[in-house]
Amino acid sequence: MSNTVLHRYLDPEVLAHVADRHLEPRGLVIGNLAGAHKSPLNGFAVEFAGHREYTPGDDPKHIDWRVYFTREKLFIKQYELETNFVCHLVLDVSASMRYGEGREQKLLYAGQMATMLGYSIVRQSDKVSLATFDEQVRGVVPASNSMDQVVRMTQHLDLIEPKEKTSIAECLNEVARRMGRREIVMVFSDFFGTDLKELESVLQRLRYNRHEVVLFQVLHHEEITFDLDGMVKFVGLEVADELLAQTEDLRRGYLAALQRFNDEFQEIAQRNGCERILVDTRRPMSELFIDYLNQRSMLNRGR
Template sequence: MASSVLSRYLNPDVLSRVADRAIEPRGLVLGNLAGAHKSPLSGFAVEFAGHREYVPGDDPKHVDWRLYFTRDKYFIKQYEQETNFTAHLLIDVSASMRYGDGSQQKMLYAAQLATTLGYSIIRQNDKVSLATFDETLRGFVPPSNSLAQLHRMTNHLDEIEPVETTNIAPALSEFAGRLGRREIVFVFSDFLGDPEDLEAPLQRLRYSRHDVVLFHVMHHHEWEFEFEGMVKFLGLEVEDEFTTQTEDIRRGYLEAVKEHTRKLDEVCQRNRVECVPVDTSRPLAEVLIDYLNHRSRQNRGR
């Protein structure tokens, strides 16, 4: 049962393309285990970097005595401060995320994207947590860097039934209150709602210096509105339906989507939050590789 659930969210072909790509935090991170990221702390979680000659005042405990006996000179062992980070994966499980069929369903695509990202983070010995939300937080899998975490995450995702309406801001604010130190927060949602409502929770996360990334997950139909003729539209979060000639509303709909996306981008830019548009018709590996390449370029430019 566990293996079948895991295979629903993790594709071996996708993993083979992204597993070796490092996910680096932006700036210094705080952690409590040895990892691969520079830390502002000292005195623990360090990796050997090289030697330098001893000078008066150096702590004798850092003298490399083996080198002394071979070179007859005192050398100090130098270390690079390192630590781990924790990444939090927040997935919108509201009813609107049910839209789409098969692998292009928004909920499934977002879950696969998040789980694949989580696998890559765990492989580099960093921790991952999972939270699901709609109007409020629905579930939480505490952070871990064990591969068993992937089973816990996918089992939780498989038990979720998207039925409630979307209300991201309160859920994001509630989650922000649980975070203490600087960490990475990835949010996967269609962000159907007023983008201005995200201002306060994003400000709170950024004030605490968390690295925040929003994955704006939408079905290709929602991005492009490629419907033809007379179509009946059914509400997923409201009990409503209407039938219309698609040509009559296409232009207005696309303008509304463009305006909504513009407002979301503006909120993100004001708060120095990255927003990644995702079309579920695109191969998942391409979306993730494009994002990781972009993130790597940004980190090198800092």
């Protein structure tokens, strides 16, 4: 793979702002590697958690002799394990994600976000995976904490040809079946054409299994503001349809419909303990990441 492809998704300017920032899980995590996050499991590693009474077969080196001399009873020192987490990046590659040009195209922007986050995650020795979907799951890059994972992700993204409709709920269900417990799921999509009731059902399943869920709603600036003037020809990306209309005739109705959708989407996210972040592809990505990671850090300190 050429460096051009890698640089398409890894912007050095953005990396300079976020490379040293850590993405911390909001709850306890379970992993199979030693890492930097507290596990709900007890063991003999890292941070002291408490005592339990000695039972035959326990390793004598973990006996707390100070407690024995004061209570004349044997107790074992227990510690909290520190472990790794797994983050699953789930990217919508349906045709509607083609909207926009250059760096503001939704699919490119979302792909860059996913790659940047993936880079930061493996850099802190945690695992990341990537799944792409439209009407079905199109590809999966299995979880890894190797820096080569970033190359594998960009190779996969470079092969994407968005041309189908999307079925988020069904595809998220399929991704969920492959997951363990207590992991992080980050979804990048415009969520257009999504049945929110079906989506909520999947979110409930993910949250029941104690996964942390982050929903990045990636929209082009024009989709957020309808900042268009005059007579415009609208061409469907997921349906073979065209509409020639005065933008003034459509603006109020479109913005009202978008507001209703976003309000319902936000309510579902809050009701199910999920994060929803509205992303404007015109916004500098470094600014977006700094604000988001700062927000996560503040929430983690408050827990």
